Amino acid sequence: MVSISAQPYDYELPTDGGIALLIIDMQRDFLEPGGFGDALGNDVARLQSIVLTVKRLLDAFRTQKLSIFQTIECHKPDLSDCPPSKLKRGRGALKIGDVGPMGRILIEGEAGNAIIPELEPIPGEIVIPKPGKGAFYRTNLASLLQEQGITHLIVTGVTTEVCVQTTMREANDRGYECLLVEDATESYFPEFKQSTLEMIRAQGGIVGWTATAEAVLQGLSQWESSVLKI
Ligand code: TIU
Numbered sequence: 217m218v219s220i221s222a223q224p225y226d227y228e229l230p231t232d233g234g235i236a237l238l239i240i241d242m243q244r245d246f247l248e249p250g251g252f253g254d255a256l257g258n259d260v261a262r263l264q265s266i267v268l269t270v271k272r273l274l275d276a277f278r279t280q281k282l283s284i285f286q287t288i289e290c291h292k293p294d295l296s297d298c299p300p301s302k303l304k305r306g307r308g309a310l311k312i313g314d315v316g317p318m319g320r321i322l323i324e325g326e327a328g329n330a331i332i333p334e335l336e337p338i339p340g341e342i343v344i345p346k347p348g349k350g351a352f353y354r355t356n357l358a359s360l361l362q363e364q365g366i367t368h369l370i371v372t373g374v375t376t377e378v379c380v381q382t383t384m385r386e387a388n389d390r391g392y393e394c395l396l397v398e399d400a401t402e403s404y405f406p407e408f409k410q411s412t413l414e415m416i417r418a419q420g421g422i423v424g425w426t427a428t429a430e431a432v433l434q435g436l437s438q439w440e441s442s443v444l445k446i
Contacts, residue, residue, distance in 0.1 A: 217229075218442050219435060220395065220425075220434070221431045222427035223427065224417045224420060225420075225425075227425040227427060227435070229368065229435060229436075230368050233368060234366040235369075236282065237274065237282065237283070238371045238373070239335065240286075240351065240373030240379050240383055241373050241375075241379050242267075242286070242335050242374060243288050243289070243328075243329060243330060243332065244327065245318070245321065246289075246375065247264060248328070250317035251316065251328045252328075253404065255308040256308050260404070263375070263402045266374075266401065269429045270400045271335060272433070273372060273397065276433055284337075284341050285342050285343075285357065286331060286344070287343070287345075287351045287373075288329060288345055288346070289349070293323055295312070295313050297354070298313070316328065324345060344356070344357050348382075349379045349382040350382040351379070352386040352390065367392065368393045369395070370397060371384055371401070371424075372400035374402055374403070375403045376412045376413070377403055377409065377412045381412050384396060384416065384423055385423055388423050393425075394425070396412075397426075397427065398426050398428050399429050400429050
């Protein structure tokens with residue numbers, strides 16, 4: 217049995233299931249000035265700190281030919297998939313659908329809605345558009361995971377206590393073994409990130425595990441060599 221050194225205890229890698237990297241919403245809308253995060257009054261520069269770490273994980277999954285799913289939070293240009301409550305919320309200078317410096321805020325296909333260039337998917341990699349905070353709500357993620365036999369999710373992205381935590385809770389209830397990578401997720405609020413990490417792994421891992429990217433990478437390379445030996 218190969219495991220990743222994690223909290224609250226080691227995370228066992230599957231012997232008969234698949235593992236996937238889930239990268240949540242690493243979009244210009246959240247990481248760059250002029251997007252949705254900025255419109256909500258946040259200091260978006262805080263989120264830049266994880267880009268290289270997410271890239272390291274992405275490269276490792278690409279090299280080992282493991283499944284990768286990225287999500288983007290977005291709405292259709294006619295806003296038909298945006299509940300009025302979400303549209304009204306925030307009371308910032310710009311709201312969803314308004315024209316900002318990177319195009320319309322949080323709208324599919326606009327420049328600001330794209331994944332940041334450092335993490336741009338390569339042909340064949342799956343990007344899941346999602347209208348909500350959780351990646352399972354009104355998306356085909358569950359069926360894609362089932363098709364690929366995925367049982368274990370390594371979760372990264374932004375923001376820790378909003379889309380990342382909502383997705384992890386949705387995944388946990390659906391039976392996935394979820395590990396949140398501590399230095400590959402970030403929040404506009406450092407105290408919310410810290411609390412989220414703690415609440416996920418509390419009570420014996422009530423929602424899942426947390427571990428550093430280094431520990432994940434070490435576990436994965438051991439796992440690969442153990443699989444190759446069989
Ligand atoms: N505002 C905030 O912290 N997050 C979001 O609205 N979406 C995601 O977390 N992706």
